[in-house]
Amino acid sequence: MAFEPDVAERLERDAKEIIARYPRPRSALLPLLHLVQAEEGHVSKDGVDFCATQLGITPAQVEGVVTFYTMYKQRPVGEYHVGVCINTLCAVMGGDQIWAELSEYLGGDQSEPTPDGKVSIERIECNAACDYAPVMTVNWEFFDNMTPEKARRLVDDLRAGKTVAPTRGADSVCGWRQASRILAGFPDGRANEGVQAGPESLCGLRLADERGWTAPEAGR
Amino acid sequence: MGALTPILTRSWDRADSFTLDAYTDRGGYRALRTALGMDPDAIVTAVKDSGLRGRGGAGFPTGMKWGFIPQGDTKPHYLVVNADESEPGTCKDVPLMMADPHLLIEGSIITAYAIRSHVAFIYVRGEVLHVVRRLQQAVAEAYEAGYLGANILDSGFDLELVVHCGAGAYICGEETALLDSLEGYRGQPRLKPPFPAIAGLYGGPTVINNVESIASVPSIIENGADWFAGMGTEKSKGFGIFSLSGHVTRPGQYEAPLGITLRELLDMAGDVRAGHELKFWTPGGSSTPLLTSEHLDVPLDFESVSAAGSLLGTRALQIFDETTCVIRAVLRWSEFYAHESCGKCTPCREGTYWYKLMLARLEKGNGTEEDLDTLLDLSDNIMGRSFCALGDGATAPVTSSIQHFRDEYIQHFTSGGCPFDPAASTLWAG
Ligand SMILES: Cc1cc2nc3c(=O)[nH]c(=O)nc-3n(C[C@H](O)[C@H](O)[C@H](O)COP(=O)(O)O)c2cc1C
Ligand code: SF4
Numbered sequence: 111m112a113f114e115p116d117v118a119e120r121l122e123r124d125a126k127e128i129i130a131r132y133p134r135p136r137s138a139l140l141p142l143l144h145l146v147q148a149e150e151g152h153v154s155k156d157g158v159d160f161c162a163t164q165l166g167i168t169p170a171q172v173e174g175v176v177t178f179y180t181m182y183k184q185r186p187v188g189e190y191h192v193g194v195c196i197n198t199l200c201a202v203m204g205g206d207q208i209w210a211e212l213s214e215y216l217g218g219d220q221s222e223p224t225p226d227g228k229v230s231i232e233r234i235e236c237n238a239a240c241d242y243a244p245v246m247t248v249n250w251e252f253f254d255n256m257t258p259e260k261a262r263r264l265v266d267d268l269r270a271g272k273t274v275a276p277t278r279g280a281d282s283v284c285g286w287r288q289a290s291r292i293l294a295g296f297p298d299g300r301a302n303e304g305v306q307a308g309p310e311s312l313c314g315l316r317l318a319d320e321r322g323w324t325a326p327e328a329g330r
Numbered sequence: 331m332g333a334l335t336p337i338l339t340r341s342w343d344r345a346d347s348f349t350l351d352a353y354t355d356r357g358g359y360r361a362l363r364t365a366l367g368m369d370p371d372a373i374v375t376a377v378k379d380s381g382l383r384g385r386g387g388a389g390f391p392t393g394m395k396w397g398f399i400p401q402g403d404t405k406p407h408y409l410v411v412n413a414d415e416s417e418p419g420t421c422k423d424v425p426l427m428m429a430d431p432h433l434l435i436e437g438s439i440i441t442a443y444a445i446r447s448h449v450a451f452i453y454v455r456g457e458v459l460h461v462v463r464r465l466q467q468a469v470a471e472a473y474e475a476g477y478l479g480a481n482i483l484d485s486g487f488d489l490e491l492v493v494h495c496g497a498g499a500y501i502c503g504e505e506t507a508l509l510d511s512l513e514g515y516r517g518q519p520r521l522k523p524p525f526p527a528i529a530g531l532y533g534g535p536t537v538i539n540n541v542e543s544i545a546s547v548p549s550i551i552e553n554g555a556d557w558f559a560g561m562g563t564e565k566s567k568g569f570g571i572f573s574l575s576g577h578v579t580r581p582g583q584y585e586a587p588l589g590i591t592l593r594e595l596l597d598m599a600g601d602v603r604a605g606h607e608l609k610f611w612t613p614g615g616s617s618t619p620l621l622t623s624e625h626l627d628v629p630l631d632f633e634s635v636s637a638a639g640s641l642l643g644t645r646a647l648q649i650f651d652e653t654t655c656v657i658r659a660v661l662r663w664s665e666f667y668a669h670e671s672c673g674k675c676t677p678c679r680e681g682t683y684w685y686k687l688m689l690a691r692l693e694k695g696n697g698t699e700e701d702l703d704t705l706l707d708l709s710d711n712i713m714g715r716s717f718c719a720l721g722d723g724a725t726a727p728v729t730s731s732i733q734h735f736r737d738e739y740i741q742h743f744t745s746g747g748c749p750f751d752p753a754a755s756t757l758w759a760g
């Protein structure tokens with residue numbers, strides 16, 4: 111089974127645009143996979159075949175790439191895919207406890223989305239936000255300085271359809287498919303939303319200003 | 331000059347810092363105009379003279395790397411910015427790109443001009459959606475304003491810059507794995523030589539630099555190589571962002587000349603959290619051997635940290651106090667390396683797997699002192715025998731923890747379990 115003709119046609123237009131960005135077509139494979147993930151929520155057999163056709167390579171070659179990268183999901187995830195950082199720094203700061211409590215709170219099989227299809231959870235590695243530990247993500251937006259209590263409230267709000275704002279990100283989290291589409295290189299026009307930096311990012315700058323510390327003047 | 335020197339972080343407190351307007355308001359893209367009026371080779375020379383060394387971990391001299399790019403050849407040259415930031419503990423490039431993407435873009439254009447490249451990529455990890463948005467918008471703004479595209483600022487120089495999102499794989503931060511990934515393959519490291527400067531992306535001469543390295547370039551062009559070299563230490567010149575995380579009162583980003591010490595940084599960050607004391611720390615991410623409170627006064631520059639038995643790495647200072655079980659920390663890092671090992675070579679693939687199994691057993695107290703020798707033996711077989719630096723990095727927490735905390739390992743065996751309470755380490759335990 112392949113994509114419906116109207117879907118295929120639309121995706122082919124997007125695919126052409128992606129491929130045109132690169133000196134060689136095969137470089138477009140990662141964004142193309144984000145694109146098909148945006149369409150279906152995961153990378154299905156159809157998605158693999160579509161990418162293979164666009165690039166003139168075999169489905170097996172595409173599969174080999176899909177299985178290498180953790181962001182490509184071969185089974186459906188929730189509309190809101192929640193990450194809990196369990197790399198050492200976050201784990202020690204409470205990420206392990208957050209994961210334990212959150213997975214118990216949601217119950218069921220952690221590799222499946224909640225029955226309403228709203229939320230799935232994943233243990234993620236260091237997400238380059240250790241100064242905000244413990245860190246969580248929703249569809250790859252940052253939720254900083256989390257606690258087990260905040261984590262429970264977060265998934266409750268997501269499941270209840272409330273507007274949920276990341277700590278450093280857009281004014282509200284978008285859906286999983288929308289996020290994947292941005293990663294494929296199709297902006298959603300929301301770059302101006304949200305803070306430019308969180309308080310931790312500004313610690314050194316604030317202190318330097320307080321104490322009158324500056325970089326040297328150029329002396330030439 | 332102050333103890334902190336905000337340069338890369340200077341604009342981060344302005345609410346619209348990421349916009350083109352804010353950037354040009356404070357003199358942004360002025361360095362680009364200067365650079366486009368210079369001979370490309372003079373830019374390479376200025377960066378060489380500045381003493382800038384790569385900020386992505388290895389500290390290779392940036393100007394020298396650019397100088398390896400063949401000139402007068404017919405192959406297209408490429409610039410690839412490494413924005414994969416995934417080394418555990420490292421958290422400087424992401425806030426930089428979120429707050430000030432134009433600084434990176436300006437640095438990229440100047441670098442591309444210097445190495446005579448007309449196509450450049452920013453390879454950004456995919457798990458940072460808002461950073462991707464900011465980069466995409468900033469690149470679009472730069473095209474619109476004539477800083478990218480054909481005939482930039484009427485200089486005759488053309489450059490296409492593409493924001494390319496990764497898909498979750500730590501190994502893709504390794505420069506040659508990154509190239510394979512950018513070419514649309516599984517991210518597995520390539521055999522070196524040939525180095526990317528000779529045969530990189532699509533076999534063409536390629537410069538790969540870290541975000542912070544590239545973002546430092548406009549300030550060098552603007553203020554001069556001497557200005558840059560006037561900061562830092564003799565062989566580790568300039569400034570860098572020091573990222574404090576973990577058990578400190580005010581974790582965050584502190585930009586300072588290289589050579590500052592952890593004692594000074596902790597003093598600025600309000601010390602280890604109240605009522606606790608420093609136990610161990612990483613100077614530059616999980617792949618740099620652990621240090622302890624004995625090393626508070628080691629100048630954080632490439633030479634001094636190496637002399638102290640570790641590596642400066644990415645200046646990712648992860649601070650752990652006495653509530654933290656070192657075996658738990660090392661086990662978790664080992665699980666990370668086992669998960670992220672690309673599987674290409676046996677020492678790393680198998681070695682990290684055995685690390686994981688053995689440390690899990692040791693943490694539960696089911697080990698013997700002999701196991702520590704086995705772990706060290708195993709480490710000898712990974713270190714220097716792996717195909718890329720991921721394998722070497724994986725040994726750092728294991729060997730350094732045994733070196734500094736052998737007694738704590740033994741205590742696990744003698745008491746038949748872990749004596750630590752993880753709850754005491756959490757953010758909410760205070
Ligand atoms: C496993 C591994 C992961 C790496 N991850 C990154 C990374 O995320 N960002 C980065 O800039 N360099 C990373 N590096 C270092 C790069 O290979 C390369 O040295 C660096 O990008 C060069 O830039 P620089 O000279 O400006 O530091 C990594 C290296 C290894 C071995
Ligand atoms: S050292 Fe590890 S990551 Fe590097 S090539 Fe070997 S298996 Fe792959």
Ligand code: FES
Pocket residue numbers: 195196197198199200201235236237238239240243245418419420
């Ligand atoms: S360890 Fe969690 S963000 Fe770095």
